[in-house]
Amino acid sequence: MNRSQAAARIRELKDAINEHNRKYYVLNTPDISDFEFDLLLQELTVLEKKYPDLAGDDSPTRHVGSDIAPENNAFLQFPHRYPMLSLSNTYNKEELLDFHNRISKVSDQPVEYVCELKLDGTAICLTYKDGRLFRALTRGDGTIGDDVTRNVLRIKSIPERLTPAGDFPYPPEFEIRGEIVMPFISFGELNSAKEKNGEPLFANPRNAAAGTLKLLSADEVERRGLDCYLYHLIADVPGIKTHWQALETASQWGFPVSQYRRLCRNVEEIMEFLEYWDKARADLPIATDGVVVKVNSFSLQKTLGMTAKSPRWATAYKFKAEQAATRLLSVDFQVGRTGAITPVANLEPVLLSGTTVKRASLHNADQIALHDIRLGDMVYVEKGGEIIPKVIGVELSSRPGNAQPFHYITHCPECGSLLERDPGEAKHFCPNRWECPPQIKGRIEHFMSRKAMNILGGEALVEQLYDKQIVKDPADLYYLEPPMLEALENWGDKSTQNLLSSIEASKKVPFHRFLFALGIPFVGETTAKYLASHFGSLQALKDAPIEDLTEAPEIGIKIASSIRDFFENPVIGIMLDKLKDAGLPLRQDVTEKELMSESLQGLQFVISGTFSRSREDMKNLVQLHGGKVLSGVSAHVDYLLSGDKTGPSKLQKASAMGIRIIGEKDFLALIGELPSEGTLFENENKTTSF
Numbered sequence: 001m002n003r004s005q006a007a008a009r010i011r012e013l014k015d016a017i018n019e020h021n022r023k024y025y026v027l028n029t030p031d032i033s034d035f036e037f038d039l040l041l042q043e044l045t046v047l048e049k050k051y052p053d054l055a056g057d058d059s060p061t062r063h064v065g066s067d068i069a070p071e072n073n074a075f076l077q078f079p080h081r082y083p084m085l086s087l088s089n090t091y092n093k094e095e096l097l098d099f100h101n102r103i104s105k106v107s108d109q110p111v112e113y114v115c116e117l118k119l120d121g122t123a124i125c126l127t128y129k130d131g132r133l134f135r136a137l138t139r140g141d142g143t144i145g146d147d148v149t150r151n152v153l154r155i156k157s158i159p160e161r162l163t164p165a166g167d168f169p170y171p172p173e174f175e176i177r178g179e180i181v182m183p184f185i186s187f188g189e190l191n192s193a194k195e196k197n198g199e200p201l202f203a204n205p206r207n208a209a210a211g212t213l214k215l216l217s218a219d220e221v222e223r224r225g226l227d228c229y230l231y232h233l234i235a236d237v238p239g240i241k242t243h244w245q246a247l248e249t250a251s252q253w254g255f256p257v258s259q260y261r262r263l264c265r266n267v268e269e270i271m272e273f274l275e276y277w278d279k280a281r282a283d284l285p286i287a288t289d290g291v292v293v294k295v296n297s298f299s300l301q302k303t304l305g306m307t308a309k310s311p312r313w314a315t316a317y318k319f320k321a322e323q324a325a326t327r328l329l330s331v332d333f334q335v336g337r338t339g340a341i342t343p344v345a346n347l348e349p350v351l352l353s354g355t356t357v358k359r360a361s362l363h364n365a366d367q368i369a370l371h372d373i374r375l376g377d378m379v380y381v382e383k384g385g386e387i388i389p390k391v392i393g394v395e396l397s398s399r400p401g402n403a404q405p406f407h408y409i410t411h412c413p414e415c416g417s418l419l420e421r422d423p424g425e426a427k428h429f430c431p432n433r434w435e436c437p438p439q440i441k442g443r444i445e446h447f448m449s450r451k452a453m454n455i456l457g458g459e460a461l462v463e464q465l466y467d468k469q470i471v472k473d474p475a476d477l478y479y480l481e482p483p484m485l486e487a488l489e490n491w492g493d494k495s496t497q498n499l500l501s502s503i504e505a506s507k508k509v510p511f512h513r514f515l516f517a518l519g520i521p522f523v524g525e526t527t528a529k530y531l532a533s534h535f536g537s538l539q540a541l542k543d544a545p546i547e548d549l550t551e552a553p554e555i556g557i558k559i560a561s562s563i564r565d566f567f568e569n570p571v572i573g574i575m576l577d578k579l580k581d582a583g584l585p586l587r588q589d590v591t592e593k594e595l596m597s598e599s600l601q602g603l604q605f606v607i608s609g610t611f612s613r614s615r616e617d618m619k620n621l622v623q624l625h626g627g628k629v630l631s632g633v634s635a636h637v638d639y640l641l642s643g644d645k646t647g648p649s650k651l652q653k654a655s656a657m658g659i660r661i662i663g664e665k666d667f668l669a670l671i672g673e674l675p676s677e678g679t680l681f682e683n684e685n686k687t688t689s690f
């Protein structure tokens with residue numbers, strides 16, 4: 001490789017690594033394994049060593065990846081008092097020996113190490129002041145982190161207040177760092193709930209933990225059952241001279257410190273620890289990906305110091321995810337509930353981590369092309385913390401002569417639509433959202449899900465209802481009769497009763513949940529809440545021109561056009577008519593919902609005439625802002641809300657009684673939905689012309 005080739009490759013590697021860092025730390029959806037990532041990083045490091053002038057300060061070999069989302073960040077950021085570095089890591093024991101040899105040269109005494117299991121989660125830095133948790137920061141870019149204190153307080157194992165116990169008192173202010181993890185059991189529950197709701201799954205517990213820590217709802221954080229293990233005390237406590245002592249002390253103060261650790265007095269003991277846990281970790285309740293080896297003595301740590309990116313006194317030995325080689329027989333293409341296409345390899349059965357693997361994910365078209373994977377190839381299958389094993393490479397040396405490159409599908413295997421792929425997206429998807437069977441099922445499941453209409457059921461029921469063509473869209477649920485359900489498997493009268501009564505009960509869910517249930521692309525729970533309170537009824541939302549939709553700062557043109565497209569779709573029109581005929585209210589119900597404001601508190605209105613929205617919607621708006629609607633003009637009335645065609649006698653009567661008369665625009669200004677035109681209070685007896 002000459003200099004200019006090296007320069008090009010360095011650029012290519014930097015871009016790839018930065019993108020993988022973003023997927024890993026910000027999006028929490030990595031699409032390559034750690035091992036593959038480390039190989040890229042290693043290649044870059046080697047090239048940069050050879051051509052140091054080509055490296056540049058921005059090289060990912062010199063910085064840790066950042067978990068801070070560059071835009072839309074809902075968290076405050078604070079600088080770390082000491083940079084949060086990452087560890088150098090290795091997959092091979094010789095390098096671990098090199099590490100030990102380098103350190104031995106510096107020390108005139110035998111070196112002690114602490115070996116700790118490296119838990120696979122997301123790093124956290126806690127500051128305690130006067131024995132109370134003061135602040136929790138994510139690693140961020142190593143220098144500045146996101147403040148996630150509110151969420152961290154909901155993790156049971158993290159003490160809000162410390163125990164003043166042990167051999168040493170805790171200092172007035174100090175930091176402690178560790179790892180927040182999601183135990184396998186919580187991970188399984190979370191993903192099965194997501195699956196039921198038709199939401200994308202987390203690839204592994206690590207991404208689930210990182211994603212959960214950045215949630216806006218602390219209640220949801222608590223529900224997800226995160227756990228924490230702390231492993232690095234940064235406190236100036238006279239008398240504590242070793243890392244081992246620091247861990248023991250932290251544990252006495254009430255911190256969760258991992259019991260999976262050992263004080264090792266020589267290399268043999270380190271190797272024993274590695275070998276033991278390489279197998280035993282399979283039985284742990286949490287994901288681990290290696291062992292961290294740290295110099296025990298603080299004074300030796302200080303002598304060794306650190307590089308720009310990592311300390312010289314610690315390294316991580318990573319376990320290789322278990323792999324197996326087997327033959328690729330054929331490839332299926334699965335259409336997910338959201339229309340995303342996943343190529344799935346059918347394999348000659350092979351034993352991997354104690355289970356027989358017959359199918360594995362092939363990621364996407366890019367990965368297949370990158371590895372040049374062909375039918376008949378011997379492929380490597382890996383199983384990490386993930387649920388579905390994946391194909392990570394090909395053994396080219398044993399490629400049979402007849403191995404066939406295969407063509408990625410161009411059309412949806414379920415509905416025949418031409419597949420699309422958004423720029424920057426790895427996956428193809430089927431754009432036929434409303435008529436592609438897996439996507440219809442996904443929509444029905446979403447409609448029934450707990451946060452939407454909360455109808456009992458789940459994937460298996462929807463599968464049967466759809467396949468037997470009993471329910472072809474969400475509206476059909478409201479037309480189910482007991483005899484129609486008789487053909488279902490594992491189904492009895494009791495099930496019928498439960499299902500039908502939960503369907504009946506769903507007619508009363510708040511309107512915003514109904515809007516969320518419709519599954520309008522890009523309309524999540526928050527947007528649905530806004531739409532429900534702002535428009536008040538399905539009809540008003542349906543009629544709203546795009547300018548009205550984008551009035552709210554949280555609704556951009558992408559969401560607005562998606563809403564328009566949704567309502568203009570004839571398939572949707574039919575479904576909405578069926579829902580209406582089934583007796584769903586399709587509007588906000590004033591009695592059960594919170595007020596949007598109290599701007600009309602204590603004011604009484606009479607509504608007369610016609611408006612751009614229905615009379616019912618106007619009435620709702622008055623009530624939503626705390627006002628009352630009376631039926632006739634009387635001395636108790638504060639405002640006559642007058643539209644077109646208000647009877648002249650009513651207007652005269654109101655005017656005579658000193659009742660303020662306002663039109664639709666002024667009313668909307670009054671409740672803050674339109675900017676005030678300044679006419680409202682200038683003339684209290686203002687009448688509309690007629």
Ligand SMILES: [Zn+2]
Pocket residue numbers: 335412413414415416417430431432436437
């Ligand atoms: Zn399709």
